[in-house]
Amino acid sequence: MKLTFIGADHEVTGSCHFISACGKNILIDYGMEQGKDYFENVPLPVSAPEIDYVFLTHAHVDHSGNLPLLYAKGFRGKIFTTDATADLCNIMLRDCAHIQMQEAEWRNRKAKRSKDIQQMEPSYTMEDAEKTIKMIVPCKYGDEIDVCEGVKIRFTDIGHLLGSASIEVWLTEKNVTKKIVFSGDIGNKEQPLIRDPQFTEEADYVVMESTYGDRLHTEEKPDYIHDLAEILDRTFARGGNVVIPSFAVGRTQEMLYFIRKIKKEGLVKTNPNFPVYVDSPLAVEATEIFSQNQLECYDEEAMDLVKRHINPITFRELILSITTDESRAINEDPEPKVIISASGMCEAGRIRHHLKHNLWREESTILFVGYQSVGTTGRTIIDGADEIKLFGETIAVKAEICRLEGLSGHADKDGLIEWIQGFKKQRPKKVFIVHGEDSVCTSFANCLRDEYGFDTYAPYSGTEYDLISGTFIKEGVPIPIKKKESTLVSDVYSRLKAAGARLMGIIAKSDGLTNKDKAKFADQINSLCDKWSK
Numbered sequence: 001m002k003l004t005f006i007g008a009d010h011e012v013t014g015s016c017h018f019i020s021a022c023g024k025n026i027l028i029d030y031g032m033e034q035g036k037d038y039f040e041n042v043p044l045p046v047s048a049p050e051i052d053y054v055f056l057t058h059a060h061v062d063h064s065g066n067l068p069l070l071y072a073k074g075f076r077g078k079i080f081t082t083d084a085t086a087d088l089c090n091i092m093l094r095d096c097a098h099i100q101m102q103e104a105e106w107r108n109r110k111a112k113r114s115k116d117i118q119q120m121e122p123s124y125t126m127e128d129a130e131k132t133i134k135m136i137v138p139c140k141y142g143d144e145i146d147v148c149e150g151v152k153i154r155f156t157d158i159g160h161l162l163g164s165a166s167i168e169v170w171l172t173e174k175n176v177t178k179k180i181v182f183s184g185d186i187g188n189k190e191q192p193l194i195r196d197p198q199f200t201e202e203a204d205y206v207v208m209e210s211t212y213g214d215r216l217h218t219e220e221k222p223d224y225i226h227d228l229a230e231i232l233d234r235t236f237a238r239g240g241n242v243v244i245p246s247f248a249v250g251r252t253q254e255m256l257y258f259i260r261k262i263k264k265e266g267l268v269k270t271n272p273n274f275p276v277y278v279d280s281p282l283a284v285e286a287t288e289i290f291s292q293n294q295l296e297c298y299d300e301e302a303m304d305l306v307k308r309h310i311n312p313i314t315f316r317e318l319i320l321s322i323t324t325d326e327s328r329a330i331n332e333d334p335e336p337k338v339i340i341s342a343s344g345m346c347e348a349g350r351i352r353h354h355l356k357h358n359l360w361r362e363e364s365t366i367l368f369v370g371y372q373s374v375g376t377t378g379r380t381i382i383d384g385a386d387e388i389k390l391f392g393e394t395i396a397v398k399a400e401i402c403r404l405e406g407l408s409g410h411a412d413k414d415g416l417i418e419w420i421q422g423f424k425k426q427r428p429k430k431v432f433i434v435h436g437e438d439s440v441c442t443s444f445a446n447c448l449r450d451e452y453g454f455d456t457y458a459p460y461s462g463t464e465y466d467l468i469s470g471t472f473i474k475e476g477v478p479i480p481i482k483k484k485e486s487t488l489v490s491d492v493y494s495r496l497k498a499a500g501a502r503l504m505g506i507i508a509k510s511d512g513l514t515n516k517d518k519a520k521f522a523d524q525i526n527s528l529c530d531k532w533s534k
Contacts, residue, residue: 001173001467003180003205003432005459005476007031007041010438012211012373013062017182017434018045021171021467022150024052028167028182028207032065032096034345036375038438040479042462048073055153056081056136057184058164059088059249065096068128071135079136080147082155084163084293086138088249091285095248097122097129099348141165141296159187159197160409161250162290162297166200171467178467180205181428185435186411186419190221192257193290193312195299197411199422205467206428208420209410210436210458211371213444217412222405228258229267231365231402236270236336240363240399245351245378247344248283250409251370253290255340256313257302263315277330279321279341279350287313331357344370346377356390364399369407374437392532413444420448429470433458438478 007016014033019026025046033041044051048070056079057063067079067089081089100122107120139145144154150172155165167182181203189196235242246252259276266272278284290297290313294306305312321327327350330339339358341351358364359381372378380388382403387396411419420431431454433445441458448454459465462476503525510518 001171001176001178002473003207003465003467004042004045005432005434005461005463006044007033007461008062008435009041009459009461009463009476010039010436010441010478011037012435012437014041015057015063015435016041016044016066017207019169019171019180020045022148022173024148024151025050026151026169027051027054027070028169029057029063029184030054030066030070031063032061034062034347034376035373035379037481039461040481042476048075051075052077053147053151054079055167055169055182056085056089057158057167057182058082058161059085059092060161060185060247061092061096063184064089064093066123068093068097068124068132071132072124072128077135078147079132080139080145080153081136082141082163082165083138084289084297085165086136086163087289087293088161088163088286089136090133091282091289092249093129093132094126095282097124097126100124101126103348156200157195157198157297158184159189159191159195160185161187162194162253162293168200168203173468176468178204180207180467182206183208183419185209185211185409186416188217188408188411189415191299191409192254193299193302194297197415197419199419201422201424202426203423203428204426205430205432206420206423207432207434208416210416210433210441210444211410212408212412213416213433213436213447214440215412216414217408218405222407224258224404224407225261225265225267227404228367229262231367232262232268232274232338233270235363235365235400236268236274238363239336240361240365241336241358242338242365242367243351243354243358243399244338244340244367244369245344245346245355246283246340246342246369248280248342249286251344252278252280252283252340252342253287253313254407255369256287256315256318259338260312260315263317271336273317274337275317275319275335276315276338277319277321277340279327279330279339279354281322283340283342284320284322327353330354344378345372346381352377352390355388356393356395358399359388359390360396360398362398362400366399366401368401368403371408371410413447416444417448417452420454421452427454429455431456432465 001021004018007014015029015031017028104120104122141155141157146152152170154168158164158166166184169180171178181200187197302312339354341354343349372382387394433441445456445458449456460476460478464473466473
């Protein structure tokens, strides 16, 4: 009965844990890594065809996004998750496949023009995603599910995302039963739409996330409605757009919930009938799934609206953009507007086009409403960059940059501590701290041990633990990722930078040229830039 730590160990994304017990091989989550990776992950201990089951905490791609890759490598087992997560995976995994195939197509077009760029294959295809979706077994919150002899599970609402859950896993071998609880991502209390995290009262072991384990959101709960209305009002007064990079699932629906309230109460005076564009086919589908899962997942306030036949996340001026032509038309319209688009960390998707059209505009506002992982474009902007690269072009950052502080789907440090203290009937023998930045995993583990008396450990990838004896089989060590760069590419890039420096030197000495020659020189440079920025 062995637990092995694979991913999201001293890192925030790429969640993956492995259990070998009762003659079965089980994964809990199999997510993509997003943003900058700092440490190497060990490979799965067995091949994909040898994995029998996956237990999935929720649909966010850093927990679910590699499941089609697992299928592509031969996995043919069952994926257990909640009803709402199953619905969301139906759209999110297909969207991931679409992005993978798009990126491969884009890169391969560039590879044809350059010998220094290699052809690439997508990690998985749409067919892989669709066949993965067919392997999902939807489950109800609170039901005890006998997976196979010796393995039983139960999903508990953890309040992070529609359908998100902590997972209780009972393992029985030779009349010995051990219970391990995987927290998944623990939700922030009093989020719009969805319920607060529910507690679990007993466990032998807990594997617990620590994303916000070193910070508190705010002492007082922010007035999101008032703060958002102020941002909208002053931006519209300048004639600008409010661009909101937002995760298509969860955060987009929360923003629609807030904006519906703002419009109902008439809080934006400058342009009260402002249009709101949701420019993400995925977000449009996800919004429909939210409406379909109201009874099982909505909180009391949202359900009160539903009972009065009011949809909490829609209003008259809401415009849903599906096609690329509809997306392009948004920035051609001069009317001040709200643009909500994915991805939430600005790493891919249509949001990058909207940033290209608005980041350089002093009258516009870029409003961040979610966590920005280290190494992502969103984090770079928030950290104060003067310019960023988009589609090979340098874009100046002149727009107002704002954040809705405290708006997070993750519990803060106090929320995490409240959740782990909920184990009142049986205090866990050991709490494994995962899913946080390197220093946060360590500091939060120390906090729980020194201040609250828990036996804690923050494992690195490769750590193996015997759940019956309660001893380590192997302790993983941090292996920093080495930058992979071919000598040829490095040398060629150095030549390119040297050529750029030479060009700047010539420009610096061109003051003595005639205006006609200067104009001709500028046109030639712009023509060259146009050629290589496509």
